[in-house]
Amino acid sequence: MQERSGRVVVFSASVVLPITAPPIRDGAIAVAAGRIRHVGDRAWVLHELHTRGLAFDEVHWPGVLTPGLVNAHSHLQYTGMAEVGQGRYAGFEEWAHAFQPVYERGLDWGADAAAGARAMIAAGTTAVADIVTDVEAASALHDARLHGITYWEVMSWTNEAWAERGRAEVEARLDALPAPPGTGLSPHAPYSLDVEPLLEIPDIVRERGSRLHLHLGEAAFEREHGEAVSWQEKRPASFMALREEGIGTGATEFVDELGVLGPDCHIAHGVYMTARDRATLRSRGTTVALCPRSNAVIGLDEPPIAAYLVEGNAIAVGTDSLASSPSLDLLADVAELHRLARAQGYANRDLSALLLRAATLGGAHAMGLDTGPARTGYLAVGAVADLAFFDIPGPGASPAAMSGVDDTIEHLVVGGAGRAAATFIDGEVRWASAAFTEQTGVRA
Ligand SMILES: [Zn+2]
Structure with missing residues (x-):
């Protein structure tokens, strides 16, 4: 009708x-x-x-x-990569090893993203945080008239290449994204970009009133380890350079020091997070989009859902993509979070109501869509x-x-x-x- x-x-x-x-x-x-x-x-x-x-x-x-459900973390363009997502892996590196050759073979990113958008709508989804790596997939949300944010993914820039042409190139990509819906940038992860782009990308989106989204606490090596040391004055070139110096600063503290977090930023996964990391997210107003089925396929630990609930973090739910998840049905991740929360000892009667809220209003809040004229x-x-x-x-x-x-x-x-x-x-x-x-x- x-x-x-x-x-x-x-x-x-x-x-x-x-x-x-x-x-x-x-x-x-x-x-x-x-x-x-x-x-x-x-x-x-x-x-x-x-x-x-x-x-x-x-x-x-x-x-x-x-x-309508709000899927707060996905890569619609990987909808054709189920051959990767149907496997089981022993951790992030092993999964990445399986992902890379299929990605490099190249697929019809535009058609696959459109198919993913249709599947999401058929699962009750009306808004999506969609990360786009290849320009062919950039119009998926726009074409499907879905709400949400299209995020252009930024990764693998060194400080030198970034200084030469990074900002101009990324600004051009961001400004070319079809709107509506909203647009933003997704610096892939703390370990896949040098420091300069991580410092500058937040400024690019903030100047425009746009949005940020990144993977954080997804790989076990991002976890804080060893004694707390002050590392800032070393002016590291990258997170990996810091690690090569034997400094065990966690990825959340690292990006927080660079000014990446904030209420205009939400993160995906949040599996390897200490109590201090979770407190940092709360104090910055940063929502975590939990993707428990993707975590299980990749072979990660469980996301600490009970701790997030008890401590009062802002949470949302994402399916991630078919390259690491069996379906784009958000309620399957909601059910998995329910199971994990009970197994982790969360006993309150409000669990189902809190998870339904995370899968709707929580996702809208993560993308800044809970207020204003486009509120959903x-x-x-x-x-x-x-x-x-x-x-x-x-x-x-x-x-x-x-x-x-x-x-x-x-x-x-x-x-x-x-x-x-x-x-x-x-x-x-x-x-x-x-x-x-x-x-x-x-x-x-
Ligand atoms: Zn992802």
Whole structure:
């Protein structure tokens, strides 16, 4: 169904999960011109519209309605690299060894990125942090009309080459990225770039009000080791040069000293992080996008999800790419985080609600999309109408009404993968399952 400008559409469901407000049984939202106009009890929303004399269509789904999912770390262009992602590795170096020859062989990055975007939309995703390494893949989010940020990846620059032509080249790449969505730069990782580009890339994006995203704490060798020593006055040429001098400074402290972290920056993985590193992320306002299935394929340790939750870090969830993960279904990573958090001793009842928040509002916050005119990741008046419906039954008419809703959230978080029923972006249907079409008459 194409939503016509001005015409109101009511989306109602057995359970509506706004994220920034309590769950609503028999809830509804009203949408006009791609934005949310009312959120609440279905009866109240309909009453409001009748009172105002507004005509509307209604789409009713006997399941769950959430904000569109936000995938906070991916490389859509690697969607054709499942032959790498279906392996199992003994660590980052072994995985990189498998990845490199397939990457160098070259694939149809543009077509693969487009296929990845379609798969994400079919999994309930409406916004993505997408890292682009080859220019052929740069328009994937733009072409799919997905929200999020396209990040141009910057890696392998030495200080000398950077001084010669780095800034101009990277600025040209950044400015050429198709918009919308938003754009940014992704300095690949602390160990794959010298110091000068790591110092200057944040300035390039900050001058533009743009965004930063990098891999941090993904490889075990990034971990802090040995005694704390002051290293700053050595003016190292790179993180690896520091390590060659036998200095065990952790990668998080290293990039923090260079001024990379901040609220306009989010990091991916955050596996090898000490308590001090996690505190650094909190104090800089930096979100960590957790990608637990990718970590498992590569053979890394588990991300410290329980510690992040207990300590109050800002968290988001990413699938990473098919070069290190079995699917682009974000809820499969959410389920894995649920399992890991319980195994790591997180016992609070709020676990499912916190993880659903991470997979929606948390990702929007990571990319600066939780406020402002393009705000998404939650269902509230004025936010863009990015919606995901799931084939998860609502609670029966049990007397324990709210505990029934808690069970529904738990069911979605633990078993929601593969159960997306429909996805709307800017109020427009972009994907619908056969069951959704049969129930509502809405087809993509
Ligand atoms: Zn990645």
